Every structure is written in structure tokens, then in C-alpha cells.
Amino acid sequence: MNKFYKRYFSKLIITLFLLSFIAILSCKIEYIKKKRGYSLFIEFSNAHGIKKGTHIYFRGIQIGSIKNIYMKVNSVIVVAYINSLNILIPKNSLVETNQTGLFNDTIIDIVPLKIVDSKLFDINIFSSSCLKSNFLCNHHYLKGYRGLNYDDLIRAATRISQRFDDPRFFSLFYIFLQNNIDISDEFLDILNTASNFLYIFLFLIKKYFITYLN
Known part of the structure; x- marks a missing residue:
């Protein structure tokens, strides 16, 4: 009788352990899906202080960072990783580098140039139908521009002072x-x-x- 209870108890422990493991694994998979993002390619004429880990902002909120930088003959291409699939970026957006902070840290700002209808937000970034939408899709290619740069301001101030001399x-x-x-x-x-x-x-x-x- 004791052996029967021991076997039953052992099977119960194993079953509970397996169920707990499956539940934890399911939660982990769901968490990974929620945290899954997508990538964009952005081309700049110059690096402008961009490096791996440079933050990307959309409407003033950090949405991703730069993962890789590739130097070409006439340009620099960076791989931008957007942290979530729920972050939709309109195709009609301005991408530019800006410098902020006391140490002139470079960031990338994405500024939408027009308002997009909120009814169109149910879009799969990885699907072929996304290409026909008003939003950027996975591995979309963008052109970036140089924005606010303190080096330009210093250079302009120097030129003005030279004119006064x-x-x-x-x-x-x-x-x-x-x-x-x-x-x-x-x-x-x-x-x-x-x-x-x-x-x-x-x-x-x-x-x-x-x-x-x-």
C-alpha cells in the first residue's frame, strides 16, 4: 500500500513539474513574441557621430537603437532595430541625426510628416500586404539626413568672429x-x-x- 502511494505521489510530482515547466515555457514564448521587434536600413551621407547603441526616438520616445553600421564608398548604412512590432512608423517620415546633452550625444529622430488614419493600424510588419500600407515594414530602406549639429554652430560662430576681425x-x-x-x-x-x-x-x-x- 505504501508503495502504491509512493508511486502515485511520485507521478503527481512529475506531472506538476511538467505542467509548471510547460506554463513557464509558454509564458516565456509569449514574452519573447511581445518583445520581438523588426529592423530598418537607414542610409546617411556621413556617420554624424552614430555608433552601435545610438538611441532612436519617435515623437520624443525611445523606440529602438542602432545594431550595426556598414561603411560604403559614398555613404554609411546603419541597421536600426525597433523594439516592438506594435510601433508603426509612417512611410512619410523625416529621419535625421541630432546632438543633445552636455556631451553632444548623437541620437536619431524619426518625425512623421503627416497624420495617418488610426483605422489602418492593424498591420503585420512581416507580411507582403504591409508593403502597400502607409507604414514601414521589416527591412525597409530609408534615407537619413543631418539635423542639429553643434560642430556646425561652432564653425559658424568662428566664421562670424573672423569676419569681425x-x-x-x-x-x-x-x-x-x-x-x-x-x-x-x-x-x-x-x-x-x-x-x-x-x-x-x-x-x-x-x-x-x-x-x-x-
Whole structure:
């Protein structure tokens, strides 16, 4: 009798263990499916500070990162991984690099250029029907552009400072100020003459009304 109970108990333990394992495995598979994402190829004329792990933002929210970078003869192609299949990106979107933070970290911003009908959101990224939709599909190819860059701002500020150090600039600036001063003097003379005429005109009108009333 004891042997029967031991066998029954052993089978029960094994069954419970298998059921627990199957449940955990199912939850893990479901979790992996939910966390599954898709990839996009983005071409830039220059890396602009992009590297592996560079964050990708859509409407100000981080949605993925750069997984690989390939250098071509005339361009740089990066592989962008989007973290979730539920993140749909309109095809009519602007992709550009921007620099943020104290250390000028480079990020990639994806900015949609128009509003897409919310009724069209039930789309399978991996299906052939996605190609006819208004959204980017898996392994879609995009063209990226250079956005805000602090190096350009520093370069522009340097050029402006160099212009101020140029004697020709000061010579032209002096001529410009002198012409403005001359024009201002002539304008003041015209205003003074006009005010004199106005004073004489008002004086004559006043004299006329006094004579008419008398």
C-alpha cells in the first residue's frame, strides 16, 4: 500500500513539474513574441557621430537603437532595430541625426510628416500586404539626413568672429554707418522744413478764421 502511494505521489510530482515547466515555457514564448521587434536600413551621407547603441526616438520616445553600421564608398548604412512590432512608423517620415546633452550625444529622430488614419493600424510588419500600407515594414530602406549639429554652430560662430576681425568688414561697416548718418541728417532737414510749412499753413488758417469771424 505504501508503495502504491509512493508511486502515485511520485507521478503527481512529475506531472506538476511538467505542467509548471510547460506554463513557464509558454509564458516565456509569449514574452519573447511581445518583445520581438523588426529592423530598418537607414542610409546617411556621413556617420554624424552614430555608433552601435545610438538611441532612436519617435515623437520624443525611445523606440529602438542602432545594431550595426556598414561603411560604403559614398555613404554609411546603419541597421536600426525597433523594439516592438506594435510601433508603426509612417512611410512619410523625416529621419535625421541630432546632438543633445552636455556631451553632444548623437541620437536619431524619426518625425512623421503627416497624420495617418488610426483605422489602418492593424498591420503585420512581416507580411507582403504591409508593403502597400502607409507604414514601414521589416527591412525597409530609408534615407537619413543631418539635423542639429553643434560642430556646425561652432564653425559658424568662428566664421562670424573672423569676419569681425577682417579690416574690410570694418571699412564697409563704417561706410554703411556714414551713409545712414547722412540719410538721417537729410531726413531731419526734410522734417524740419515740413514742420515749418505746416506751422505757416496753420498760422494762415488761424488768421483767416479770425478775419472771417470779425
